[in-house]
Amino acid sequence: xxxxxxxxxxxxxxxxxxxxxxxxxxxxxxxxxxxRSSLWPMPFGTACCAIEMMASxxxxxDLARFGMERMSFSPRQADLLICAGRxxxxxxxxxxxxxxxxxxxxxxxxxxxxxxxxxxxxxxxMVQGIDTIIPVDVYVPGCPPRPEGLIYGILMVHEKIKRExxxxxxxxxxxxxxxxxxxxxxNKPADVIEEIAQPFGNSTKQNRVSGLVSTRPRSRPADRxx
Amino acid sequence: MVDVSDTAMPSVEGxxxxxxxxxxxxDAILHHEVQAGDEHVVFILASRNVEILRWxxxxxxxxxxxxxxxxxxxxxxxxxxxxxxxxxxxxxxxxLRVKAELPLDxxxxxxxxxxxxxxxxxxxxxxxxxxxxFVGHPDLRRILMPDNYAxxxxxxxDFPLRGRFSRAEQTRRAxxxxxxxxxxxxxxxxxxxxxxADALNPPAEGKDAGAAAAGDGExxxxxxxxxxx
Numbered sequence: 001x002x003x004x005x006x007x008x009x010x011x012x013x014x015x016x017x018x019x020x021x022x023x024x025x026x027x028x029x030x031x032x033x034x035x036r037s038s039l040w041p042m043p044f045g046t047a048c049c050a051i052e053m054m055a056s057x058x059x060x061x062d063l064a065r066f067g068m069e070r071m072s073f074s075p076r077q078a079d080l081l082i083c084a085g086r087x088x089x090x091x092x093x094x095x096x097x098x099x100x101x102x103x104x105x106x107x108x109x110x111x112x113x114x115x116x117x118x119x120x121x122x123x124x125x126m127v128q129g130i131d132t133i134i135p136v137d138v139y140v141p142g143c144p145p146r147p148e149g150l151i152y153g154i155l156m157v158h159e160k161i162k163r164e165x166x167x168x169x170x171x172x173x174x175x176x177x178x179x180x181x182x183x184x185x186x187n188k189p190a191d192v193i194e195e196i197a198q199p200f201g202n203s204t205k206q207n208r209v210s211g212l213v214s215t216r217p218r219s220r221p222a223d224r225x226x
Numbered sequence: 227m228v229d230v231s232d233t234a235m236p237s238v239e240g241x242x243x244x245x246x247x248x249x250x251x252x253d254a255i256l257h258h259e260v261q262a263g264d265e266h267v268v269f270i271l272a273s274r275n276v277e278i279l280r281w282x283x284x285x286x287x288x289x290x291x292x293x294x295x296x297x298x299x300x301x302x303x304x305x306x307x308x309x310x311x312x313x314x315x316x317x318x319x320x321x322l323r324v325k326a327e328l329p330l331d332x333x334x335x336x337x338x339x340x341x342x343x344x345x346x347x348x349x350x351x352x353x354x355x356x357x358x359x360f361v362g363h364p365d366l367r368r369i370l371m372p373d374n375y376a377x378x379x380x381x382x383x384d385f386p387l388r389g390r391f392s393r394a395e396q397t398r399r400a401x402x403x404x405x406x407x408x409x410x411x412x413x414x415x416x417x418x419x420x421x422x423a424d425a426l427n428p429p430a431e432g433k434d435a436g437a438a439a440a441g442d443g444e445x446x447x448x449x450x451x452x453x454x455x
Contacts, residue, residue, distance in 0.1 A: 089400040090372050096401055124380055124389030124396075125371070132397050186401055190394035197393035 028165045035079070035105065036161040038067035039154070042078030042102060044095060047085025049112035049144040056147035066154060075101040080157065081134070082150075086114035087127045093184070099134040100183050105164075107157050110136045111150055113143045118197070128197035132188055243288055243322055244268055251278055265323060272309070272326035276336045279324065282313060283341055289317040296338065296348035298356035302383030307356055309335055328358060337363040355381035374403065 041063075045053055057063045057071060072078035075098045087095055099108065110130050113119035116139045118128035127133060137160055140153035186193060244258045244266055254277075256269040270278050282290045290313035299308040306327040313322045328335060337360040338345040349360040350369040357379035360366055368375060376399075377390040389396060409417075 089396055090370075092397070092400040093403045123387055124377065124385070127397070127400075128393055132393075133401070184401060186394070186397045190392075190398070193394040193397055194392060 028167070031166055032161050032164055036158040039080040039107070039157070040070050040072040040078045041068055041080045041082050042075050042098065043071050043073070043082055043084065044098065045082075045084040046087060046091065047112075047114060049084035049115065052144045052147055053082060053084045053111065053150060056150045061147040061151060063151070063154075066151075066158075068154070075099075076103060078102055079106045080154075081106065081108040082111055083108065083115045083130050083134075083136075084111040084144075086119065086121055087130055087133070088125050089127055090125070092127050092133050095130060096133050096184055107137045107160070108134055109138045109140060109150075109153050109157065111140045111153070112145055113141065116141065119143065122199055132186055132193045132197065134187055241266070243282075243320070246285075246287065247278065247282075250281065254278060265321070267323045267325060269325050269327065272328055272335050275309075275311075275324075275326050276338060276341065279311060279313075279338055280341050282322070282324070288315060288320075290315045290320075290322055292316050293338070293342040293344045293348070294321075296345055296352055298352045298358055298381070300356060300381065300383045304330060306330065307333060307358060307382075309352065309358055311338070333357055334359045334361055336361050337366075339363055355379055357382065372400070372403065374399065 043050065043053060055061060057069065063069055068080075075081075079102065081099060081102060083095065099106075108130075110116045114121060114126075115130050116136075118126050122128065130136060138153045138156045140149050142149050145153075188196070244255070247255050247268060247270075251270075251274065254271040254274040256271060258269070259267045261267055282288055292314040293311065294314050295310070295312040297310050297312075299310060301308075306329050309326045309328060311324040311326075313324065314320070315322075326335060333356075335358060337349055339349065339360075339362070346364070347369060349358075349363050350365070350367060352358050353360060353363075353366055354368040354370050367373060371380065378385055380389075391399070
C-alpha cells in the first residue's frame with residue numbers, strides 16, 4: 001500500500017492539532033525507502049565516464065537530490081558501486097576486491113560502453129564487460145553517458161530496490177549474489193564469459209546477464225510509477 | 227649561453243654528429259638516414275651501444291644529456307626488432323635518434339641505465355612490450371602488464387590482438403592473483419598485509435645487525451636501552 005498519510009493539505013503542511021501522530025506502513029516499504037533514498041556511491045572512475053559522473057554530482061545535475069551527495073571513497077561505507085570507465089585485466093582484481101569489501105546490501109552500475117562491454121577496446125588487456133568480474137544491476141549506455149543517463153540508471157536501481165523484500169531471501173539471492181564461495185572469483189562461468197566476451201557479444205546479451213527482462217523505451221515511463 | 231650558430235641550422239649540426247660518430251666509431255655506425263627533413267637517424271651496432279651512447283652524452287660538442295625515450299619497433303615478417311633511443315641535447319637543443327637492430331633469436335642488448343637513470347623504466351617497458359632483454363638492468367620486470375602475465379609480449383607483430391588465452395582464462399588469471407605478483411614485500415609490509423619480517427623470523431643473535439639496518443624502530447631503540455642499563 002505504501003506510505004500512508006501522505007494526502008491532505010493539512011498533513012502536508014505539518015502537524016495538525018488533533019491529527020494522528022503515527023502512521024502505519026509495511027516494513028519492507030520503509031526499509032526499501034530508506035535504502036534507496038540515501039545510496040552512498042562508491043565511485044570507481046577509471047576514464048572519461050568519471051568526468052560525467054563528477055558532472056552528475058556537481059550543482060547542475062545535483063545527485064544530492066537522491067541522497068547521493070556523499071561519494072564514499074571507502075568501499076566499506078558504500079552501497080552503490082559506479083564503475084565509470086574502462087577496466088583492464090590488471091585492474092580487475094582491484095575492482096573485485098572493492099566489490100567484495102562492500103557490505104550487503106549493495107548494488108552496481110556499469111557506466112558507459114567500456115565498463116559494460118569493453119567498448120571499442122576489444123584487445124588483449126581489457127575486461128570485456130565488468131559483469132564478468134562483479135554482478136551488475138544496471139548498465140548505462142553511452143560513450144560517455146550524459147549525466148541524465150547516469151541519473152536514469154540510478155533511478156532504475158531505485159526501482160530494483162523497491163522490489164526487494166527482507167522476508168524473501170530467494171529474491172535477495174537472485175538480485176545479488178551472496179555466495180561466499182565466489183569471493184574473488186569471476187562472476188560468470190567460463191562458457192558464459194566466452195560468449196559475452198565475443199565481439200559485440202556483451203552489447204546484445206546484457207539484459208539476460210543482469211537477470212532483467214528487456215526494458216523497451218516505450219515501457220520505461222511506466223517503470224517509474226511508484 | 228649557447229651560441230646562436232649552434233641552433234640556427236639543426237640539420238647541419240645533426241650531420242656533424244653523424245660525421246663525428248663515423249670518425250670515432252667507424253664500423254660501429256652502420257648507416258644513417260634523414261627523416262622528416264632534419265631528423266637524423268643513426269643505425270649502430272647493437273653490441274657497442276653503451277660505448278656510443280655514453281660518448282654521445284659526455285662529449286662536450288654534443289651532450290645528448292636527456293634520454294627522451296627508449297622503445298622498440300617490430301616491423302614483422304621475421305625482420306629484426308629495432309631498439310630506438312631518442313636523445314635530446316639540452317645544451318645544444320638538438321635531437322638524435324639512435325637505432326640498434328636485434329635479430330629475433332638474440333634479443334639482447336646492454337642496458338643504458340648506467341648512462342641515464344631514466345633508462346630504468348623505459349627499458350622495463352621495452353622488455354614488457356617487445357621481449358628485449360637489457361643485459362645489466364638492475365630490475366628487469368614487466369612494468370605495464372601484470373607480473374604473472376604469461377601470454378608473451380603484446381606489441382610484437384606476431385601477438386594476436388585479443389591475446390593468446392581465451393577471455394575466460396584471462397579473467398580467471400586476472401582474479402587468481404597473489405599480492406606478491408603486484409607488490410614488493412616492502413609494499414605489503416607497509417600496507418599491513420604481511421607481517422613484519424621480524425615477526426616471521428624472531429631475530430636470532432646474528433640477525434640483530436640486519437634488523438637494525440632494515441630501519442625497524444623498535445629493534446633500533448631496544449639495543450641502546452639495553453646497553454645503557
